[in-house]
Amino acid sequence: MITIYGMGDSGNCYKPRLLCALLGIPFRHVEISTAAGQTREAAFLAKNPNGKVPLLELEDGTLLPESNAILWYLGEGSAFVPDTRRDRAMMLSWMFFEQYSHEPTVAVRRSLLVYPHRKADATPERLEATLQAGNAALSVLAQRLDEAQFLVGGAPSLADIALYAYTHNADEGGFDLGRWPSIRAWLARIEALARYRPQSWLP
Amino acid sequence: MITIYGMGDSGNCYKPRLLCALLGIPFRHVEISTAAGQTREAAFLAKNPNGKVPLLELEDGTLLPESNAILWYLGEGSAFVPDTRRDRAMMLSWMFFEQYSHEPTVAVRRSLLVYPHRKADATPERLEATLQAGNAALSVLAQRLDEAQFLVGGAPSLADIALYAYTHNADEGGFDLGRWPSIRAWLARIEALARYRPQSWLP
Secondary structure, eight states, rough: EEEEEETOOOOHHHHHHHHHHHHHHOEEEEEOTTTGGGSSSSHHHHTTOOOOEEEEEOOTEEEESSSHHHHHHHHHHSTTOSHHHHHHHHHHHHHHHHIIIIIIIIHHHHHHHHHHGGGGGHHHHHHHHHHHHHHHHHHHHHHHHTOOOOSTTSSSHHHHHHHHHHHTTTTGGGGGGOOHHHHHHHHHHHTTTTOOOOOOOOO | EEEEEEEETTTTHHHHHHHHHTOOOEEEEEEOOTTTTTSSSHHHTTOTOOOOOOOOEEETTEEEEEEHHHHHHHHHTTTTTTTTHHHHHHHHHHHHHOOOOOOOIIIIIHHHHOOGGGGGOOOOHHHHHHHHOOOOOHHHHOOOOOOOOSSSSSSSSHHHHHHHHTTGGGGGTTOOGGGGGHHHHHHHHHTTTTTTOOTTTTO
């Protein structure tokens, strides 16, 4: 069985768990807490020198870091990866957008507000910068969802899972999703998928 | 013919140009300067609402943003994408590492030092933070290259191109590559590939 090392409360770590649920892939969850400093301990750094979760461990011992690369590994060949070269690239485009423009703003602002160990970093300047940049990222997402049910190809793909992870609880980062009805409707479509599980779910 | 909108001096924009050169794919270059504010103008925002280059335009008008997604589109089916599911995921893992841990530190520090329009952002705190985080990212890269000729599967892949773009001129960001001989040797291996072109090359 595969193992996912991750923190229950992390959106990046929720992504592979949600995909496993949707695809019916069994897995073992091992809790590794960034908040408690476990990702910087020698035992974990030996598995991922970049010191981040999630980390996927295959049955043969292969170690795969980076949430969106784990999504790719688990999803390749499933209905969550589009059939055409163009749509696969569009899907990856949204996933890189997520990691560069959305996660470092929307998710980081939530972490600054939610986690006690981030308090020293939660300066007024940082909160203002992540608010502005996070709203800009959410606007780009909303502009796409104004015209489409899902991000790519008319069906849910890995891109929707990647962007769902830190959009569904963006209110905890002080973002007002009421500004973007198309985002709210898209979140509801994902939550209506067969075998959907909430972030709190662990196997 | 495909069109790549990009800034000549940007590493993110160099990535697709370098892959086109290596694969012999003809393309048209349209200069769009982030430094001159052109990515924030209405005409460009109509093409990419996220206001970033590079942007790939296909012959049918399809618009594809995000440098590493463009690499995927151009590279799928070529020798620069590995044959196995595991290695494709490992390749993408390095590409997400590049956009999350390497580009926002190594490349951003270079931009703070090189571009006059970034001067106001180049505070001592920001320069120190990007130096530390950039060195950490380069250490992770070096640790892999201490044991392998290329990042994945023993041959050059899209991951090597993605990470080459902002590593080869990291010295302009104040990073001392002399600390990591395995990185220097890997840069030389990429520069020795048939049809390699430097960042200054335009078609």
